[in-house]
Amino acid sequence: MLGSLGRLWQTIRPIRGRLYLGLLSALLASLMALGIPQVLQLVVDRLHVGGTAAVVWTGCAIVLGLGVMEAALIYLRRVFAVSPSTLVEKNIRTAFYAKVLDMPVSFHDAWGSGQLLSRMMGDISTMRRWIAFGIIMAVTDAVTIVVGMALLIRSSALLALVFFLAAVPVSFIAYRFNRQYSRLSRLSQDQNGDLATTVEQSVQGIRVLKAFGRGPTALDGFTEQAEELRRTEVKKATAMARFDMFMFMLPELALGVALFIGLYLTATDQITVGALASYFATATLVTGPVRMLGMMLGQAVNAATALDRHYEVMDEPSTITSPAEPAAVDLAAARGEVRLDGVRFRYQDAPGHVPDVLAGADLVIRPGETMALVGVTGSGKSTLLQLVPRLYDVTAGGIAIDGVDVREMDLADLRTLTAVAFEDATLFSDSVRENVLLGADPSLTAEQSEALLLEALRTADAGFALELPEGVETRIGEEGLSLSGGQRQRLALARAIAARPAVLLLDDPLSALDTRTEEVVTGRLRDVLAGTTTLIVAHRTSTVALADRVALLDAGQIVAVGTHAELMESSSRYRWVIATQEEETRRDQDIETLTGELDLRGVRGEGR
Amino acid sequence: MSAHPTAPPQPDEEQAALSAAENRASRRRSLRLLGELISPLKAQFIAMAVMVVIAQAAVVAGPSIIAWGIDEALPALIDGDPVPTIQAAALAIGAALVGGVLTYGYVRQSVVVGQRMLLTLRRRVFRFTQRQDLEFHERYTSGRIVSRQTSDMEALRELLDSGVNVMVGAALSMVFMIIVIIGNDWVTGAVMLAMLLPCVAITVWFQRRSRVEYRAIRTHSARLIVHFVEAMSGIRAVQAFRKQARNRAAFDELAMDYRDASLRSIQVFGIYQPSLRVLANITVALVLLVGGFRVLSGDLQVGVLTALVIYARRFFQPIDQIANFYNAFQSAVAALEKIADLLAQEPHVAEPEQPTPLPAARGDVDFEQVAFRYSADGPEVLAPLDLHVPAGQTVALVGQTGAGKSTIAKLISRFYDATEGRVTLDGVDLRDISMADLSRNIVMVTQEAYLFSGTVAENIALGKPDATREEVEAAARAIGADAFIEQLPEGYDTDVNKRGGRVSAGQRQLISFARAFLADPRVLILDEATSSLDIPSERMVQKGLTSLLGERTSLIIAHRLSTVMIADRVLVVHDGRVVEDGSPRELIEEGGRFAALYEAWQESL
Structure with a gap:
């Protein structure tokens, strides 16, 4: 997976700068979003001890300022990352088309047209989405998780350890999920391509299907394929659901255990109530992004599969190409021997x-x-x-x-x-x-x-x-x-x-x-x-x-x-x-048997 | 030569600008289609919604349990009572387990349900396109159908995969929060509800704009696919005539149009989503402002304000998800519009509602005052015709290109329906016979012997899907196709490959004869191929033709006088009318058009 994604990273070299800016905007937007509740809390606390109108005004102004900035940064993230990504998508698409146009006929004989079509549309769109959203969201989430984990240590090292222990099975589960999901993702995208081939043939061969009344049979065949695809999608969803389940359970379980230990530690005065409260406040910040991990990983796997399929075609050497140093041919003087x-x-x-x-x-x-x-x-x-x-x-x-x-x-x-x-x-x-x-x-x-x-x-x-x-x-x-x-x-x-x-x-x-x-x-x-x-x-x-x-x-x-x-x-x-000629004539003269051939156009003039 | 209908070219519906009324109708159709897809799965949707709600509850419960643990269990533990602590921990673990399992449940369930809907829709579109008459297929290109079945379906899948849990989860949480807020303090509630108005306004704007853009995306993606499919299926001609550069330029333009449309839709959403965020943040600030001054004036408790501010934040938390959902929804509805518009095309040839059963026909074919035109205001292609073809007769149709031979043939095989009068098989109107019965009894062998990817045996078996291998081989032998098939690399199991690339025209014809022989219909319609073959193959085809005709009622659109001469009866068609009718001998003696033809033929020898 990393290999293909790494190759994509090369492809998007020209827009990397903008992606970094997009990432920066996304991180800053998260920061603004984090700031708002802090300010709210501050104002309320002040009011508690008897604040003034100025406090309320200032607080509101700050919340408003942060809020507008957050939205502006979200907007900027899209401007930076999305529009160049659509251009990259278009370029990848036209390069793909140019490639298959030049591939020899034997290549086209071997590849179902639906397989090429599904690569041209679906796979390249998947890649674009990963570039525009996937990468940035993955990095933002990863940063949030890492920062959150670091903050946990500050609250209580022992309790943080409980949380980290929960992360150990995560890596194992993620590894297995990745392998299983990669296989299924590949299968589903291939089946999508085959389905497209079937659709195309069913339309191009419509006269034959109609003549023999084979619509129902064709429908059965199509249904079988579509049903296979459905089953693959359900398997994919099952894998995803299982992963999501663990990503939900593990942090929450860790928090349950941490609650038990934390209460005990607090009761025995090993940590303060404040530290305990801040531990949980920080931990809930981390659980959100952890729950998103499944989706992130799934998107990454889909993108990697799409890339694999894409490069399969792009890497196929064209066996019929112009030589490096073509012989000079005078087209005008060609004799045609x-x-x-x-x-x-x-x-x-x-x-x-x-x-x-x-x-x-x-x-x-x-x-x-x-x-x-x-x-x-x-x-x-x-x-x-x-x-x-x-x-x-x-x-x-x-x-x-x-x-x-x-x-x-x-x-x-x-x-x-x-x-x-x-x-x-x-x-x-x-x-x-x-x-x-x-x-x-x-x-x-x-x-x-x-x-x-x-x-x-x-x-x-x-x-x-x-x-x-x-x-x-x-x-x-x-x-x-x-x-x-x-x-x-x-x-x-x-x-x-x-x-x-x-x-x-x-x-x-x-x-x-x-x-x-x-x-x-x-x-x-x-x-x-x-x-x-x-x-x-x-x-x-x-x-x-x-x-x-x-x-x-x-x-x-x-x-x-x-x-x-x-x-x-x-x-x-x-x-x-x-x-x-003689044989033809001989046969032709005997009109009772199969004879020569002549179209009625012979008498067209007479007919008019 | 086959007289192909040259129906006037239709405007490309893909590009047509719709009037406001058509717009609404199109959208209504698409939403109705969505409703139809959802309705059989209502129970599953409810089950999923319940799982989402409980899982959400588990999420919300987490912090409360922790708060309760710190506030209540901690003092008890300090006092030496560990029970509440254990309870709190157990509750937290319980919530984790319940939440996790239900997450598994609804994540999987949403795909199960969505995929079921997709399968239903895919089948429906497939069946629909298979049922359409040829006039439809000549107008609606294969690329557009492929596009309906691939990228349009994909847009729908994206909505279905995650739509429901977001819808239920987010909407529920927002409704719940607003109720809590109003319950706590109606003033804040009123402020928030008032702020919903601009939200609604911007949503309406987004709905209008995004509808336009998503429709454009569907149109452009379909064009891209149409171009691609055409180029790929004609790749040999593209390369032989050095059309690559021209194709690249055309494709580049299409890809750019598609990109621009995508970008515009993304930009519209790029305005919508941050706008909602700004409105949400302004609302929170307003709640603080109003609440803050009421605290200062003593109308509100500080504790309540704390709660209100937190609830206001929570209220807006799912707004991004909802915006995303709505975006996917708009995209899916645009795709569904295209699909629903396709499904709304009136089939010209419809399956009878209460078919007259016709398990085994004798093979009498009758035309009773049958006239035909391609469209209501089009020219008459076939003038009212009365014709009786008794079972077992071999009829040759002769006439110029466009005289109406093919029309007569296509009316019998019900590729088209008669505009006036009726065509009957054994006295039963074709329109009252089920398609299954009809196609078992009447088979048309077209000139174009299309081969599907698969083996030779599979292609022959198309004539009778449940045929055994012996039957397939027997059919090939009867036609005389066995010799060349056995010489193919893998015999009957040879893959004929894309577009029958490796089987020659003559071989394709023989395969298609074998296919028809295996189908063993009572009535056979044969559009005689004009391809010239080498003499051995020609002999084989003629021999195959003779065994194929057998005792069946046959109508041959003849191109060779040799074939005409073996017919029991000849119909000379001219300008949409049958002008001569009789055995070849009779017609020659009568001295009409056919006799003139015969003479010309004799002279040419």
Whole structure:
């Protein structure tokens, strides 16, 4: 616990001065508060022996003065400590966000999004509260307890000893409490994160849950998790309650014993009645803060847990980063030759008996060439594609663009050279324009951007965007207009095109399009992207036929490369994966069996 | 292609400025919700209150016992009578034990009760969001729901964890003190009550201001979460398109807004709390002043003044706690407002109150003059339609994007309710069938084959939660998904990971078919996926599709003529109307739209 809190102390170095001022204000405020009853007592005592109006006036003035000062110091404590702490909180939060944004995809695969979310919100708030209130309150309380204990010795050393003896079990109990509460606090914060993941998935998968009427099952699963969290919270509360119980009992028990001994001592004239009275008066001052110890310790433990969880993410090394001295890449002069050299890849968490997804794939894509990547479902085509912009890193071997290994390039350069259209099209909550021009050269003039936008939309057959309620300014994505799968896919394709990369990676980007549109789009792509190296995952004969060459991926290796016609002739495996035109036609002619494919859009013109 | 409803974008309710009346309504809803959560736990609250009161009494008793010990037991002990001393010590120890045990009791109890309320509320929100129709989900983003279930719940938890003991303990002690003061001296009582007026005034001010600020906090935290959730689920695109810097800037702004809102709320409280302190201290000074002069004029005994001054101090001791409580309360109420507003959304598709039982359906589906529009003033998406689909028939719906194919499908699976007319299953209005019966009999397989984190087997078992492993594997075999599943690293126990990251589109489709096969509904609605697959997988999917259709009543939103040709009946939908209806052969012979399509297809070969 101390280690994590110590690290926090480093983080808040810039605002330490203000925290000290906050602490000073808090201590002075306590002092003022202590002063008020003394003055009251003084005035009353004077009145007892016959005071004057002046005494009353003076007394009131002093009480008033102390009272106003106390409030002012409380106010100052907040000004000093709280506002800088919120800024620190914000900075920690944005640093956390920046960190996870740059973490490789494999990191995000492994961490539930809810776990990251609960760290981003809950944990960082907990840290802030500890900085702004916890530390100061802990120190103020500790000072009160220590000063009170010291004053006790002055009243009566023997009686003070009784009080100190009670403190011995406190340290033991606190130690045990700390261990138990730390474990539970961690558990509860982790369970909170898992619960958030479940909530998120239950909403994102709502169509499936609805289609199968699995709402109740999902609710049961959620309830179970929420119930687990509840039980953890109750366990935490039980630990806390037990600790609080001891913190209440021990000082009071000590006072009971001290009363017995004290009375005896007084009766036998070993101490005076005054000393006895002052002993108890001081002791009651100490019992208040002691009772708060549980809360203090609990907050500290929660803060330490939050810090541990936070640093777990912050300390995770990013495996995919720009090299210290990146190779110089002339983005404008890139030719876009892509060379895969003995590329191997396996997921880090894959069990030992599983073969590598890619096991020594070799492939050269010539500059400006359109290469179709063909293979059975699950053969690793998507994985291979994602290796190029380093969304994942190769396990062995290498990928080079224009002779430079991608790992030697600056990440920003690499990802400017390349653009991907993913199979599942992710759009962001923003206008169509922003979404499509996301990867576009920012130095373009307004007219150039506009032209690029229109061209990209036209190429991807995404003209529908112009007919949206507010045209290309229409907000889409989760917070905007919902689009169909096909519409999203076409916009994602337009986005990849508008990036004008040297290497375009298309992961089955036309899957939601019908054959005819796909042909149209592919044809336009060839015109627009003349000179752009393109690697496209393809399944249809029609698409494959449009590619310059085809690479067949099988069992983790590129087993054949050539034109469609060549492969049809030379590779039986290829023939198995891709049907021949003749075969398609043969099947198509027999309409009683499963045949080819054609969307009704074929007669759209007639329909209108 | 799926004809997705393109409902007009809704204003972000998260940001909408509320009118005064809406404000009040929102607050009322939130307090009512709080009341609903508390009411089943009344007894527990009372038990807790009793424990708090007794524990407080033990705290107060401590000093009295000591005073009694010094005043009474000491002289007796000096006189050689140890009994009162022993009594005093025993009493003190007794009070310590009782107080300690009750402290344990109420500290634990308050969390037990609070967590029970939270669990109830969490479940309620979860069930509610699950029941909402798709129109709702297209409007209310996942991030906002996550925010309701996480940070809003957290605000409530903070209140519940310590709220009650403070409320009961502090309020009780203040009431008790003021009664004692009035009993001792009504003049001082009047002074103190008069001083309560500015306290009330500043509290009203605080209530108004903090409500605004806490609402702002809830709004900003929700926006922060929405942004975060979106960025995390689209992380690949974010990185591939170098969107990090832009996201960082956007997030920085959101985080700053959130920080500013938090700071403002803290500042409001930072004024409120010291103001109360000042008022308390002024009151004490006033009590001394008034009392002092009355002592001087002989109207008041010095002893009484001593007591009054002490009581006045004690009266104000819990005021910080109360201020803290009220602050947490304001924060929790703002969060509850958001939750209550969510729960107040009218579900468009409601569970029938007295459902007609339908344990096993034959599978006759009928549309009786069914029309549909997304909103009352929206355009008609589906014109009044009469349709009879006998049990076991395979119907293919064909038509352009937006023609209304999906609407027909979604009306049958009750993703939406008909605006006019009724849709029936075996003659029973869908709206009279319980959701459980309905979803057992009618299943829709969507294009988007979402996989939940968990194993392949778990994802298939979603079709039938109590299915045995044998059943799951049999379903996969029937569909033809067994081959690839067995080749996965851990076979059926392979974790599909976040967003099905490691399973390809074709595999996802097969899993979702197996899921539907296992669910074994009487009526199947299939939004045929258009994803192109490699030929072996394509064959597998087509084979799987054929076994999935089986003897069921099926409606296919078809994208491939090949699929259309295996249907018993084709419905051509155009502009929200069924314009052709018949077997594929009949339609080709009749020479309408479908025939034209068929011809075009033939020519393309």
